[in-house]
Amino acid sequence: MATISTQLRNFKEPDKDEQALLFFSIPSSGSSGKGQEGKPTSDSHEKMEINAVLSLGGQSQEDPYAGRLHLIPPYLAFSSLDRKSVKFTLPLCTIRRVERLNARAGIYALSFSLWHGMKIVVQLTSLRPTADLFCELLSKALKVELQAGRMKSVKGFSKTCYSENLVLESSPVADNEREDGSLIDGGEKVGDGGAPIFHGGLGLRFKFPGDPKKLREASKTKLWTNYLRVHGRHLTLLRYPQCTRLVQVGLPNRLRGEMWETLSGSIYLRFANPGTYEQILEENKGRNNTSTEEIEKDLHRSLPEFPAYQSEEGIGALRRVLQAYSFKNPETGYCQAMNILAAAILIYMSEEQAFWLLEVICDRLLPGYYSTTMHGTLLDQRVFESLVTRCLPMIHDHFEAVDVQLSVASLPWFLSLYINSMPMVFAFRIVDCFFCMGPKVLFQVGLGQYTSLTNAILKINGEKLLQIQDDGQFIHLMRDYFSSLGDSAHPDSPDPRARAITRFQELLLVSFREFAIITDDTIYAERRRFRGEIITSIESFSKRSSIRNLKSLERFSKDQVGLIYDALFKAICVEPPPAPVPPPVTLLTTKDAVEERPETRIELRTFRVFLSEIATWARDEKVVINGFQQRVDREVAEHELIDRLFYFWDSSFRGSLSFQDLVTGLDGVMFNDLMENIEWFFNLHDKNKDGFLTKDEVLTLSESMLFIFRFEIGDAYLGAISRFMSNAFEYGDALLPQNEEDAGEDALTTPIESNQPYLNLATFRMVVLADEVLESFFETDLSASFRLEPVPLMELPATNSGFLGGIWSNIATEDNKKLFHKLSDEVGKTIGKHHVVHRPSIGRYTRIEEPRARESLLTPGMRRSPSKSSLSPTSPTAAEAPPAAAVSTTSLAPSTASTDTTLSPAEYNSLSLVQAANAALMERTPFAIDDAGDEDDSDEDDSDSEEDDGVLDEVDAFLEAHDSGVTDADRALAKDLINAEPVKQ
């Protein structure tokens, strides 16, 4: 639970192209293994669709169907207008020949000869130029396939399909089979190597579940053999209404696996990615991931009653398939229920087939069901509930009245495709329909169950379902009903045929007939409707548990920590951190430590955004007034101080921060009193934690303060910092041990290096307390600059915007907003009403005046020069002073002045520094943006200007001696800060 995921917000509603891919079960280029051949699958080809009428040649008696023909390289797909009667998805490489039919004038028809010798005719009913374009694109796409040599691969692939065998045998297969459907002998089905070359499941060796006679395997197989012979098979299967009908009566066991992969479209993945499954296993041999142990736990608990799963053969297959999946999809990994699915499909299909089918189930058919948040499951439960409300209002109202949650029962149905909810033979028939007709089947059967259950119970027991009082009784009823599915639905009927109808048959009938109105589109629309709700509830749940799992809330209340979480969550949305990784495994780590759940940790980039939400000085806020609107533009600030804070809070030195680190870090500053704040700020800048700041660090600290005060109105802070600097260096020197011993000269001959310990906490405190402005800053303002305020709600991806769903609509509206702002700004400028004001971070001083500095704490004796003089008013010639920017720049840059000057004790005094800083004050614009302030400037700041030249020299000299350790980066930063464009208008 220590991971914070924003992935749900990245959901994007499928666009029209993607919907077509979904509908035709075509693997999207992203989800295919993107083979080693590296062939661009469809990017380079153009897609197109066209009106067409499909007719099937040969011995078939199928009617022609009107519909749409889609060219989606490398596939050709067709669906009838009702989108369910007829449908096919043909890989282009199965097409052997295309001919333009020389038919009557005005008719544009193409004849396709397919690999199986099937011939289909498609009449293009669109306008001529459209049809021409379609043909042109088609022939281009075919050429690509030919050049890629994929035409040849079809033959080899088809040998892996059981249906080829079925059709090739002239004699009906049933003769070759035992009653139970297991293999009598290798016979024709054995390849040259002696092993069966077609893929099959564990059922071939361990017997399929169910009684083959009762299941009428033989006649089903016969029907399918005939159908497949005429309508193509595996890659080239054409789905006519007969196909769906045959699926609904249940697939024959030996054909089931192949039909599942054909109907679900996983066969296209297997075809397009030969060898990928083995390769994944090979590459990850002996490796473990977070899912490995979870999988091991469940291997012996997956359909344990099926004999194969009591043997190493079955267990091994299950292990390999689940592991391969978890390695290929580390984000999803392994979710309980997948073991049941995998175990079930492995009865009917080979490992490779099962692997790809699992991929299609998890990725396309049941998206998000097995993800770490299980959002897909929750969403579909919500959808199901809404469908019950709509279709069976009576039942819904009743459940509501007795406070029973529907999903209590239905959640496992959906998660395991009914496999462990009803007897296996029946569950597999639902699975047949699921692969053939899509996810809507789960909903239809669910609704059908409630209906049949009500009907059945009404007949037996009056309104029993409606008397249910709690979840428990409800579950009992469902369970009884499930276990009686094989019973006759009409046991008392005089008609033997009616008596033969099982409850299961009736269930399917009710499900598909009464709930035919529920289509895949219904499901998609409902999912769209509820997605926002589900995401919000998942996010608030994970927020609650993240907070609960904190080792310590420190001194914050739960609500406050919630606000910190919100800020963190927003930052993660804006700047996603790298995927959480489990803590590094060392030799010493025990097995249990490996299990420790990965934790979301943010990096510096994300931290900047986070801090900008909380600390007022970590963002640049501009108040824009343009006559139409007043708005606040907020940008994330960047400064060395922010980076410093990041590493300061990274107590475990991992280069990243956890939620706990942030809470603890904020705790370290937000509850501080004056002394604690001074110490905190000192420690923040004491990089090596030796209890001393070096001279460099004193300068950095000053820069940090300059950064914090950059938008304050007036000069108070600037003055304070300049005084701080002068005092710091003055006292620092004064308090150096050697200075006290040898009065002056020695110390000066051995000037302390800029990176040597220089200023201790006590001195720092003294310097700070010497100044009213800084004192008040440290007393309250520093702590108060960290504010836990409600983060504006992040907009969820719009759910009602159709194709423009998801993040795109978000961006679109953001863009629109920006556009609007820009426009109104322009208008504002032309009518002269456009103002931009930086919002100050502290905002203590709303006027320009500077509070008087406090009397120094140092006794006059300790002082080498009267520092008070720095404040003495002098002639107001400030206007003629050299540009102060130059002063401040040089003050932080190496100068060329000779070192001799430095050594003169007379000039090496605080006065010079203060004067320099005060001179810098005149360049106020970077720090104070206030038009009205201009006149006041001169009154206050030009005190020292008459000494300008001398001051400059002295500053240069001083800095020459003490400033050499400043890194270029620091310097550049300072320069940038100081030269920052004044923000006027």
Next chain:
Amino acid sequence: MADAASGSADKSVQVKLVLLGEAAVGKSSVVLRFVSNEFQANKEPTIGAAFLTQKCRLEDRVLRYEIWDTAGQERFHSLAPMYYRNAQAAVVVYDVTKASSLEKAKTWVKELQRQANPNIVIALAGNKVDLVQPSPAAAGSSIAESEDEADDATATPGEAGADASEAESLRQVPREEAQAYAEEAGLLFFETSAKTGEGVVEVFTEIAKKIPIEHILASSRGAAGRPGTGGNRPAGQDGVNLDESQTKGKDACNC
């Protein structure tokens, strides 16, 4: 509605109980032992949650436990509130051979204490103690085998005939440690073995003793909108004494 609320001896009091704990610590097995006195070596993982009931006679009263056995895997965590909602009792299970499972148990306890019904009675149960007890049936199997199986969750290496010290070495959670934690957090504490049945029934009897039955009756009386709460339910069979655990095998399935 007066008769429904009276809670007289022949009416059973409904108690909703939820089982929580890390995956494969044996939650379902504990319930199965309690409900039908059975043990299955390879029990399918619970998907979502399973529901079972068992009656339990306590002095003059019959308690009807409605047990929600939840899925243990981490990602099912977000579903748990649906099941512990309104629960009057919870059994948080850990595996004595797996230290991490106690940690997970602690987070469950924390969550229950903050999110669930404030009067909820929580019991902590360290399951699989049979693995850390010397087994009388000394077979030739090696300790290595036992360890393998121990990883295998519900698999039960207890059948391996390890002697006392070897068996004890499998233990990762000392009884004293867990007990101290339970006392501190105000939980009932047990060590159990779903396999041998040790301690399982006690968990439920002790909970029954601690449950504020009058309170439950009072609150169900309060729920006037629910006709016949506690009273009008299909009476079913007579309550059973716990020690003669009724066998209801068919009822006990996942769904």
